Amino acid sequence: xxxxxxxxxxxxxxxxxxxxxxxxxxxxxxxxxxxxxxxxxxxxxxxxxxxxxxxxxxxxxxxxxxxxxxxxxxxxxxxxxxxxxxxxxxxxxxxxxxxxxxxxxxxxxxxxxxxxxxxxxxxxxxxxxxxxxxxxxxxxxxxxxxxxxxxxxxxxxxxxxxxxxxxxxxxxxxxxxxxxxxxxxxxxxxxxxxxxxx
Numbered sequence: 498x499x500x501x502x503x504x505x506x507x508x509x510x511x512x513x514x515x516x517x518x519x520x521x522x523x524x525x526x527x528x529x530x531x532x533x534x535x536x537x538x539x540x541x542x543x544x545x546x547x548x549x550x551x552x553x554x555x556x557x558x559x560x561x562x563x564x565x566x567x568x569x570x571x572x573x574x575x576x577x578x579x580x581x582x583x584x585x586x587x588x589x590x591x592x593x594x595x596x597x598x599x600x601x602x603x604x605x606x607x608x609x610x611x612x613x614x615x616x617x618x619x620x621x622x623x624x625x626x627x628x629x630x631x632x633x634x635x636x637x638x639x640x641x642x643x644x645x646x647x648x649x650x651x652x653x654x655x656x657x658x659x660x661x662x663x664x665x666x667x668x669x670x671x672x673x674x675x676x677x678x679x680x681x682x683x684x685x686x687x688x689x690x691x692x693x694x695x
Contacts, residue, residue: 504542504552506532512553516592516599520550520606547614554617557599561621565628575635576684582629583649583676586656586669594664598657600625625650637687645683652676 501509510531514523525546529539543549568581586593596602600621607615629646638645656672659665 503532503534503538507534507539507542507549508552508556511549512556515550515553515603517596520546520603520612521610550612550614551617554603554614554621557621558624561624565624575632576680579629579632579649579680580677582625583653583673583680586653586660586673590660590666590669593657593660593669594666595661597661598654601654601657622650636684638683649676649680 604618630642633642
């Protein structure tokens with residue numbers, strides 16, 4: 498494993514600050530302070546906050562792809578992979594209750610700002626959408642794959658938003674359970690259709 502460079506440290510610090518206090522409310526000084534480097538060293542790597550934002554989005558894309566690849570490697574079952582996606586609401590519940598979903602909050606903020614990087618942030622959702630659609634197709638839900646993918650994305654975003662608003666962990670766990678139950682029903686229905694075809 499390679500050691501993190503100064504640039505990597507800047508991006509990692511900015512990623513956390515953008516998530517916790519928002520892109521607009523995070524300054525160069527905030528990021529430089531978190532990394533504990535001089536302004537001159539900071540500007541050597543990034544001239545503008547927008548450059549840092551693009552790097553943060555790129556890092557999140559890479560991390561998300563690595564997570565999805567990990568789920569692919571861990572299980573041969575598309576349903577188990579989708580459950581892994583659903584259960585990140587529980588795995589990340591502490592941060593979600595305090596700050597919301599990192600993808601949803603950034604996308605929403607950039608949309609409000611009409612920021613040029615909004616499309617890049619939205620690509621994170623597209624990555625999840627495409628991956629989930631692929632899993633539903635593998636389950637035999639070819640016709641409804643994208644609709645189901647969007648349903649899972651929409652419900653998980655709703656759960657994250659309300660969990661952040663109310664700070665209710667029982668709500669998160671209940672919703673995750675219901676989403677997994679819905680997935681089991683959907684999986685069973687798809688398997689039944691496949692059997693009828695045979």
